[in-house]
Amino acid sequence: MQFTIEQINKLAPDDASAKAGRGLAINSKWQLRCVHDKALWGDCQGSGKTPYRTIVDLTNLAFKCSCPSRKFPCKHGLGLLFLYTDNPSVFSAETELAPHVAEWIDKRVTKAESKPATEKIPNEQTQQKRVESREKKVTDGIAEMRMWLKDVIRTGIINVPQNPYQFNQNIIARMVDSQAGGLANQLRRINQINFYKEGWQKALTKQLSRIYLLTESYNNIQSLPVELQSDIRTLIGWNTAKQEVLATAGVKDEWLVLAITLEEENNLKTERIWLYGIETKKYALILNFYVGAQTQAHAYIVGGTIKGELVYYPSQMPLRALFKDPVEIKSSFQIPSINQNIQELLNEVSIQLSQNPFADQVPYILNPVKVYFEKEQWLIVDNEGKILPLNNNTAECWTILAITRGKHLNGFGIYENEAFKLLSLWQDNQYNSIS
Amino acid sequence: MQEDIIKTALLGTGKMPLKASSDLEDFASRIIARQEDKEDAFLKYAGLAFIYQESGLEPAEGTSSIEECAAETLKELNSNINQYLLDALQAKDEILFDYLIFRAVQARKVAPAAIVPKLLNKAIEQKGKADKILPVCGELGKWLCSMNPEWKKISEKESETANWETGNHEERQRFLKALRLQNPSEARELLIADFDQENAANRTDFIDLLETGLSLQDEEFLMKCLADKSKKVKESALQLLRILKDSLINKSFVNHLLKVILIKEERQLLILKKKVLHIDTSAVLPDEILQYGIEKVSSQKGVDDNFFQLAQLFAYVEPAVLVQALNTEKEEFFRLLTEHPQAVLLQPFLTEAALRFKDNLLAEKILSMDNSFNSKLLELISEEQKNAFLDNYIEQHLIAVLDILLDNRYQLLQHNMAERIIKRLAINPYQVAQPVYQRLALALPASLIKLLEAHANDDANDYQKRYFSNQAATMLRYIELRDRLHI
Incomplete structure (x- = not known):
């Protein structure tokens, strides 16, 4: 298994762990460094007398360390992997796993093969009572939400930008109390609108009317196809076990x-x-x-x-x-071999919306496209000359332009609100994360 | 369709009734037929209309006008170095960042594309580092700078943005300085043409710039400036005239000095003859010289006013002029000056002269005197001489010595000197701040690792030792990092 520094960085639970891990990628810190097809293991001298015993499962990436850290993976696991990536020659190649390593790997294999324990399910009656009680709360909450939406639209949204981050806080809290967390999230998305930029009027009206339609659909849920019922219930806040x-x-x-x-x-x-x-x-x-x-x-x-x-x-x-x-x-690196343009993306959006009018995020790979800017707007253009606004922030847009150097890119992103946000791209046979 | 919806949404359904689009008339009438109220109908219609519009969205057309970036001529840094560079940027570790940039420039390598925007932002934040950062950004950096107005500022050379006619004061100063370097006369004439229209502060700044390429051709203009209304302008002009060789004022200083100093032979132990410098300390400075900004009252304790006035003249006269007039050798003259019984009183003025006229030999002689430490004088002498002096100054002037040693060339210190520094710091570790320890680590030879390890593992409870133990551990990390970098 061959890793890159970026891949290992992404494995770290936080930046501090990644940095500490790189600090440990020094030969002298490790009293023992071994590699086998299945695992890496080593003893790292910490502040105590006994070194920490660290193992990395290479077959099905996992970490184990005797250090008391609660972080996963800990800096020692990351350090061992960094050292291996940086300088594999300092590891002694073993034909057999050390006993403590073999024991852990075997345990993992056994655990993987055994069936997961079933969760304790409360009896049907209790469950039914719970569901009924929640249904009532949610229905009451939805009625309140519809009232609020009507009030907003009756008085007009023209004054919303004067207090954009407060005007929906009470109703969000009310939806949380009503156990309609999904609706609360839909309301929170209003706060992501840039009220200082032209276009906020459409974005706000669209989101308010979308939430209203969602409540309407929930009120008439029995008349909808079963799969769409699931989508709507999820958007309201019901979880599927x-x-x-x-x-x-x-x-x-x-x-x-x-x-x-x-x-x-x-x-x-x-x-x-x-x-x-x-x-x-x-x-x-x-x-x-x-x-x-x-x-x-x-x-x-x-x-x-x-x-x-x-x-x-x-x-x-x-x-x-x-x-x-x-x-x-x-960790074997793969590049998706797909050629898809912007028209095809919009066709896919059309299909998705026809199936589920509340589909708001459409994942898609566009290839080949270019990124450019015009009149202070960042755009993505395909070989047919079709364009879509780019939804990344300015710093990300400059990073994308730097990585691509003005050339075509093969990128993955999310279509949302008539714009595309690139999350990753493949350039010169390298994977680049943008987010 | 959208406009009507947004108009109603903005003003409210109370003021602006819903107006359905012809495309959705049928849906609208069905919605209205079953409406709870106007708001219910509007919200349903708007929701439906937006979905309808997005379902049939057609992409706009456009063409990228951006040309591709030229290929890099230099190789890229390896991924390990990139990660350290990113870490240094994120942790704002200026010491490590500067070092990595130095090593990258030295190795003639460029940063990978994803880091270049971050480096350019750094160059904007810290303009002083822009010159060093830009080479590491390679062709990509130039290409990005040509498109981003913010980054464009860092890539443009100072003279490119400077403009005498329309620039701000700083830009005009840059322009005049650059022109003065290339064509001093043209710069002076340009200044003279606009001089009266400038305010006093600007006039002072522009006169100060004339020190670059100063010549006798400037004397006439500077003499006129002595009649300026502003005291500061007069002082600036006078300062230049005092140091301008063969100017009226400078000549008067030279002539007076030659009247009061004399090299003569004195008999020693009856047989030996020895040359000595005689300065007539009783000679009074004439008023015509005193008017050229010579301090009349001594500011030095125990120094007679007459001698203080006379000593000031040494600061403005080029040593070589006196050497020639006294028909002696530089070596001998400087020796006699520094051996003079009142040499200590002359020292600050001789230092000024050595720095002003960049006289290496005089600098060396002054540095050989007791209590003569001056970091600027050290810059005038050779590397070998400098190290010998610095070695002597470690005990008394450690901070200044470190300031000189830890320059932007990142040379390794000699083992003995480094060891003395570490031992000195171990005794009084708080005399330098943590960044100095980090910077020092990058200059320490690997032969000191054992000494540092001993300090790092020192379990002493004394707070100073504990602090130094931590610093030693930090320095060890930096040394390891430095030695692991394979750029």
Whole structure:
């Protein structure tokens, strides 16, 4: 398995760990450095007398260390991997795993093969009561939300930019109380509108009317197709139990990790892992949430692949997914060989909206396209001369232009609100993360 | 369609009723037929209309007018160095950042594309570093600078932006300085043409710039400036006239000095003869000289006013002129000056002369005197001589010595000198700040690692030792990092 510095950096739970890890990528820090087809292991001299024993599972990337750090992977695991990437010749090649390494690897294999423990499910009656109680709360909340939306539109939105970040705070809090977290999130998206830039009027009206239509759909949910019902319930804030999803049939493929993004709001980090099936040519999105100091619980490598079975959450246009069984993480670099232009992207948007009018994010690979700017606006243009506004921030746009040097690019991004946001691109056989 | 929706949304359904588009008339009438109220109808119609519009969105057309960037002629830094560069930028570790940029320039390598925008932003933040950062940005940096108005400023040479007619004061100063270097007469004439229209502060600044390429041709203009209304303008002009060789004022200084100093032979131990410098300290400076800005009252403790006035003249006269007039050798004259019984009193003025007229030999002689440490004088002498002096100054002037040693050439210190510095710092570790330790580490030879390790592992409880132990550990990290860089 060959890693790049950027890939290892992305594995770090935070910048400090990555930096500390690089500080440990020094030969002299490691009393023992061994490599085997299946694992890397080493003893790192810390501040105590006994060195920390660090292992990296190379077959299915994972870390283990005897240090007391709660971070995963810890700086020693990262340091060992950095050192191996930087200078593999200092590792002694072993034909057999050391006993403690073999024990850990065996345990991992056994665990992977055993079936996951089933969660304790409350009895049906209690569950039913809970659902009914929540339904009532949500219905009451929706009624309040519709009232609020009507009030806003009756008086007009012209004065909203005077107080753009406060005008929806009470109704957001009300939706949280009503256990309609999805609606609260829809309302929060209003705060992402740039009220200092022309165009806010359309963006705000669009979002307000979209939320209203969503509440209308929820009120008439029984008349909709089953898959669309799931989409609407999810957008309102209902969760589909993981067990339920895992019980459905999966899609086996080698999944290319297109991009991993992390957003933080109110002490909650939302991680989005965008995947693309090399055989099935399907996109998938894995959502992870971390609270407070929680860090990522996976070792996926951007630009690399994951071999495994994905199960999609029920949806008219399935996108959100989960891995069904333990997966095989590969750092082998892959470039999607797709030629798609902007017209094809917009056709796809059309299809998605016809299936689910609330589809707001469409993942797509555009190739070949160029990035340029005109009249202070950043644009993406394809070979047919069709353009779309680029939704990245200015710093990211300059980075994209620098990486591509004005040449064509092969990039993955998200279509949203009539613009495209590039999250990653492949240039000169190299993967580049933009987010 | 959109305009009507937005108009209603802006003013409110109370003031502006919904106007349906002909495309969606059928839907609109169905919505209105089942509406709860006007707002319900508007929100449903708007939501539907936006989805309808986005479903049939046709892309606009355009062409990229950006030309491709030229290929790099230099090789790219390896990914490890890039990561250190990024770390240094993120952690605002200026010491490491400067060092990595220095090494990259030295190795004639360029940063990878993704880092170049960050480096250009850094060059904007710290304009003083722009000259060093730009080469590391390569062709890509030039290309990006040509398109980004902010970055464009750093890539343009100073003289390119400077303009005498329309520039601001700083730009005009840059322009005049550049012209003065190329064509001193033209610069002077340009200044004379606009001089009266400038305010006093600007006039002073422009006169100060005439020190570059100063010649007798400037005397007439400078003499006129002595009649300026502004005291500061007069002082600036007078300062130049005092140092201008063969000017009326400078000549009067030389002539007076030659009247009061004499090299004569004195008999020693009855047999030996020795040359000595005799200065007539009782000679009074005539008023015609005193009027040229010579301080009348001594500001030095224990120095007689007459001698103080006379000593000031040494600061303005080029030593070579006196040497020639006294028909002696530089070496001998400087020796006699520095051996004079009142040489200590002359020292500050001789230092001024050595610096002003860039006299290496005089600088060396002054530095050989007791208590003569002056970092600027050290810049005038050879590297070898400098190191010998610095070695002597470690005990008393450690901070200044470090300031000189740790220059932007990143040369390794000699083992002995480095060891003395470390030992000195170990005794009084708080005399320098942490960045100095980091910078020092980059100049320490690997032969000092054991000494540093001993300090780093020192478990002493004394707060000074603990502090130095931490600094030693930091220095070890920097040394390891430096030695691992394979650019």
